[in-house]
Amino acid sequence: MATQGFTTCLWFDGTAEEAAHYYVSVFKNSSIGRIGRSNEAGPGPAGSVVTVEFTADGHRFLALNGGPQFTFNEAISFQIHCADQQEVDHYWTKLTDDGGEPGPCGWLKDKYGVSWQVVPDELVDMITDPDQEKAARTTRAMLSMGKLDIAALKRAHAGE
Template sequence: MTVPKNTICLWYDGAAEAAARFYAETFPDSAVHAVHRAPADFPSGKAGDVLTVDFTVVGIPCLGLNGGSAFTHSEAFSFQIATDDQAETDRYWDAIVENGGEESMCGWCKDRWGISWQITPRTLTEAMAAGGDEARRAFEAMMHMRRIDVATIDAARRG
C-alpha cells in the first residue's frame, strides 16, 4: 500500500475501526483499507488491540488512531459533504444522527464518535458564491435551520 503524502489523523477512544466502517458504509468513495493491531501494550490498550485504521472518507485519506480518552473532537474540525438534492441531504443527515449522533445548527451534525459533519446542499454553496441579496437571503434562511431544507434555500435564492 502506498502511503499518501497527506493524511488526516482522527483520534478515537477505542472506536476507530467502528467509525471507519460506518463512514465506508455511508459515503461514496469511502473504504476501510487496513486495520493495524498494536505490536505491544500502549497507554490506552494492549498488544493485539486495534491501534490504527487506514480508511478514506469521500476520497480523503484518513488514519483512525485509538489513542484513548485524553483528547476529544470539537467543531474546529469537520467534514463538509456537498449534496445534490434533499434526498441526498436527508440520507447522510439521517445516517449520522440516527446512528447515535446529534443535530446542530446550519447543516451541522455530529456523529456518535464526536466528529462534526456539515451536510451542505450545493444550492446553499452556490447562493453564497453568488453574493449580494441572493447570498443574504439564503444565509438568513439557513440560520434558522438544523438540517438544510433545499426548497426553502431555493425559495430564498429567488427572493
C-alpha cells in the same frame, strides 16, 4: 509533498475500528485498509487495534485508538457537498442516527462527536450571489434551519 497528499488522522478512545467501519458504511467509494495491532512491545495489549486505515468517499483517514486524552470539537469539521436534497437527507439521517446530534445551518455531530457540514452544492452560489438582497435572504433562511432544505433556500433566494 508526496504524490499521495494528505491523510486525516482521527483520535478515538478504543472505538477506532468500529468508527472506520461506520464511516465506510455511510459513504460511497469507501473501504477499510490496513489494521495495525499492538504486539508484545505495546502500546496496548497484544492484538488490540491501534490504527485502522480507511477511505471514505475517496478521502484517506487513519483512525487511531489514542485514549481518552483528546476529544473532537467543532473547531474541525468535514463538509459533505451534496448534489441534491436526496443526498442531503441521506447524509443527515445516516450521521445523526444512533446517537448523532443535529445542529444549526447544516451542521451536525455524528455518534463519535465528529462534526460535519451537510451542504447542498447550490448553497454557496446563493449566499455569495452578487445581488446582496438575494444573498441575505438565503443566509437568513439558512440560519433558521437545522438540516438544509434546498427548495426553501431557493424560494428565499428568489424572494418568494
